[in-house]
Each structure stands twice: as structure tokens, then as C-alpha cells.
Amino acid sequence: MNNNRNRQVILKSRPADIPQADNFEIIESGISEPRDGEILVHNIYLSVEPAMRGWVSSVANYSEPVRTGEVMRSFAAGEVLLSAHPDFKPGDKVMGMFGWQEFATVGPAAVTRKIGEDDLPLSLSLGVTGLNGVTAYFGLLDVGLPRPGDTVVVSTAAGAVGSAVGQIAKISGCRTVGIAGGPAKVVQCRELFGYDAAIDYKSDDIESALAAACPKGVDVYFDNTGGAISDVVLRHLAVGARVVICGTASVSSWNPWPSGPRAERHLLVKRARMQGFVIFDYAHQFEVAITRLAQWLREGRLRYSEDVLEGIEQAPGAIASLYRGENTGKRLIKIR
Numbered sequence: 001m002n003n004n005r006n007r008q009v010i011l012k013s014r015p016a017d018i019p020q021a022d023n024f025e026i027i028e029s030g031i032s033e034p035r036d037g038e039i040l041v042h043n044i045y046l047s048v049e050p051a052m053r054g055w056v057s058s059v060a061n062y063s064e065p066v067r068t069g070e071v072m073r074s075f076a077a078g079e080v081l082l083s084a085h086p087d088f089k090p091g092d093k094v095m096g097m098f099g100w101q102e103f104a105t106v107g108p109a110a111v112t113r114k115i116g117e118d119d120l121p122l123s124l125s126l127g128v129t130g131l132n133g134v135t136a137y138f139g140l141l142d143v144g145l146p147r148p149g150d151t152v153v154v155s156t157a158a159g160a161v162g163s164a165v166g167q168i169a170k171i172s173g174c175r176t177v178g179i180a181g182g183p184a185k186v187v188q189c190r191e192l193f194g195y196d197a198a199i200d201y202k203s204d205d206i207e208s209a210l211a212a213a214c215p216k217g218v219d220v221y222f223d224n225t226g227g228a229i230s231d232v233v234l235r236h237l238a239v240g241a242r243v244v245i246c247g248t249a250s251v252s253s254w255n256p257w258p259s260g261p262r263a264e265r266h267l268l269v270k271r272a273r274m275q276g277f278v279i280f281d282y283a284h285q286f287e288v289a290i291t292r293l294a295q296w297l298r299e300g301r302l303r304y305s306e307d308v309l310e311g312i313e314q315a316p317g318a319i320a321s322l323y324r325g326e327n328t329g330k331r332l333i334k335i336r
Contacts, residue, residue: 006031009072009100009315011056014065017253019056021317024072032105034084039111041094041104043078047126048318048331050159050224050249059255072100072315075112077125078336088114095125100315102335113286120294127160127330128304129293135246135279136164137289140222141172143277144244148173150219151238153210154195155229158185158305160330161246163193164293165222167302170194174220177213179206179229181325188328192303206232217241217270225250231261237270245276249323305329 005028012025034040055073056066066073076098080088085108088094096111098104115125127133139161146152152169156162157178166176166189178189178198189198197213199206210218210232217238223230227250234243251258267274282289296302307327309318312335322331 004031004103005029006101006103007312008102009312011066011068011070011072014058014068015056018053018323019319021320023056024316026312026316031103034082034105036084038084038105038107039080039088039094040082041076041078041096041098041106042081042336043076043098043102043104044334044336045077045123045126046100046312046315046333046335047075047077047131048315048322048327048333049074049131050247050322052319053323073097074100075126075131076100076104077115077122077130078104093118093122093125095130100312100333102312112283113290118294120297123306123308123332123334124297124304126332127306128164128297128302129290131279132160132330133164133293134282134286134289136161136168137293138279138282138285139244139246139277140165140168140220142282143275144220144222144242146172146174146220150174151177151214151216152220152222153177153179153214153218153233154222154224155179155233156224156247156249157195157198158188158193158329159224160304162222162224163189163304163329164302166193166195167296169220171296171301177210177218179233184328185325188305192305194303201229207235210236220244222246227251227260234261234263234266237266237272239270239272241270241272243267243272243274245274307331309333311335 015023077095080092093115152174154162154165158180169176176195178195181202186198186200189195199209218236221233221243224247226248307329
């Protein structure tokens with residue numbers, strides 16, 4: 001390995017809001033051979049997540065911020081090249097927190113799962129059978145508790161998480177309404193992901209469109225955005241509704257804490273429940289969800305879309321363009 005170099009994307013400066021390309025830098029370094037208990041992974045796909053915005057924020061949330069000068073934290077999928085751990089051998093496919101880099105020397109704690117002989121593409125381990133699909137699965141089924149006949153509303157409905165939520169809700173016998181940005185994503189919601197109705201928050205009057213799509217109210221709201229969209233949805237909750245807080249993508253900053261409409265009255269009058277969750281709390285159940293998701297994929301009941309950028313050079317600007325809505329599916333960076 002001494003003749004190889006490792007290209008890595010490091011956090012160069014702390015962003016004030018959404019991380020931009022100039023907050024990152026691509027450097028070259030040597031490759032560390034695995035010590036006892038470690039493996040060397042050659043990454044094939046790097047993941048781009050909305051959560052990365054929080055990971056580089058100066059304000060810690062459910063994990064400590066990435067420090068400046070460190071490799072950008074990310075999930076990745078690749079192949080084991082060298083192993084000094086008895087549970088892994090060269091050629092094994094693995095997915096885990098390997099960072100935005102070509103090679104990663106890590107211990108077993110960094111590996112989320114070892115991917116056995118599988119007929120599904122490796123890239124899906126970072127999407128619909130990875131963190132995104134598992135988030136949709138537990139967020140909807142464990143927190144949202146959908147019942148047959150419920151109306152389920154999903155924000156960022158064409159995104160990697162939202163698209164899976166809508167389809168799992170349909171599998172659960174629910175009626176689904178997606179909120180997405182732009183006519184292309186609205187069409188994608190209806191034609192690819194099977195939403196019963198889709199609302200374009202960029203051009204539609206959300207208030208009237210939601211009233212028309214949900215005449216009996218919203219039983220489950222899977223909230224990926226917070227902000228103005230959620231303020232409207234909360235006004236249309238049905239009695240006994242469940243609100244799942246998965247993300248707050250529309251809130252530009254939590255320092256200082258933003259103010260806005262209050263949710264308490266809606267929750268009180270409608271006897272509704274609002275609950276947040278962090279998917280890492282379900283780590284011990286990931287394989288249960290992945291098995292179900294993979295089964296639905298093979299049966300043709302679960303569909304997906306990928307937005308694959310080529311080359312590690314695409315990484316620095318990938319988060320900013322994700323927040324601009326330029327992706328058309330689960331965003332990945334292919335580096336092999």
C-alpha cells in the first residue's frame with residue numbers, strides 16, 4: 001500500500017449555515033495499514049446526507065461536531081482490502097462511517113453492517129436499505145404508528161427518506177400525500193413513488209391544496225422540514241394525529257433559537273402527539289428493517305431513485321446543492 005495515496009475531503013472552515021464548497025478542501029495523505037483489530041476499506045460510494053449540515057455546525061446536537069482539519073464524517077460503502085480482524089476478510093463488502101475519503105483504516109465499531117452475497121446494488125446500502133430506508137421504516141412504523149385508512153402527509157416527499165416513507169405508508173394501507181419542491185418532483189412523487197396526491201410547495205397554495213388533499217385531516221405527519229410548511233400542516237391535524245419529527249431542513253440556524261407560530265394549541269385541541277427520534281437509537285434493530293426493505297424491493301413494492309455524482313472532486317459542493325434541491329434522488333458520490 002506504500003505506493004498508494006489517499007485523497008480525503010477535510011473540513012477546512014466552520015460554516016455559518018449550509019456548508020459550501022469552500023468550507024472543504026481535498027488533500028492527499030498516506031494510507032495507514034490496519035493494526036490488530038482493524039480493517040482497511042477501499043470506498044466505492046460516499047453518501048451525502050442532509051444531516052451533514054448539523055454534523056459540521058458549531059452547535060452540537062446528537063453528536064459532536066466534526067472538527068476543522070478532520071476528514072468529513074460520512075457513511076460510505078466499499079470493499080475490505082486488508083484485514084487484521086477475524087470477522088472480516090479481503091473482498092468483504094461493508095458499509096459504515098468511513099468518511100469522505102478513498103481509503104479508510106477503521107476498527108469494527110465504524111462498520112454499520114457487513115453486506116453478504118446480495119443481488120441488490122451496493123449503492124442501496126447507503127440509501128433505501130441503508131440509513132435513509134431504516135429512518136423511514138422506524139420513524140413511520142415505530143413513531144408514527146400508521147393504521148390502515150390513515151392519511152399520511154410527508155414533507156420532502158421525493159427525497160431519499162420521504163420517498164420511502166410514502167411507500168411504506170402505502171404498504172401499510174394508508175392514503176399518502178407528498179409535499180415536494182418543483183413540478184418534476186411532484187410528478188416523481190405520483191408516478192414513481194405512488195403518492196395519492198402531491199403538492200408543490202414552490203407554486204401551490206399549500207393551505208388550500210392540503211385542505212383539498214386531506215378533507216378529513218392529517219393522521220400522520222412525517223416532518224423533514226419544520227418551518228412554514230409544517231406550520232400549515234399542523235393546522236390540518238386530525239384528532240389523535242401523530243407528528244414525527246425527523247428533520248428541520250428549512251430552519252437556517254438554531255443559534256439564536258428561532259421563534260415562530262406555536263404548536264401547543266394544535267396538539268391540545270386535536271389530542272395529537274409530536275415526537276422526535278434519532279435513528280441511531282435503533283441501531284440494534286437495523287437488520288430487522290433492512291430485511292423487510294430488501295424483501296419489498298425484490299417484490300417490486302418499494303422503488304427508489306439515485307442521484308450519483310462521479311469523483312471525489314464533487315464532494316465539497318454536494319451538501320449545498322442538495323439543500324438547493326438539485327438532486328433527483330438519493331445523492332451519492334461514486335469514487336471507484
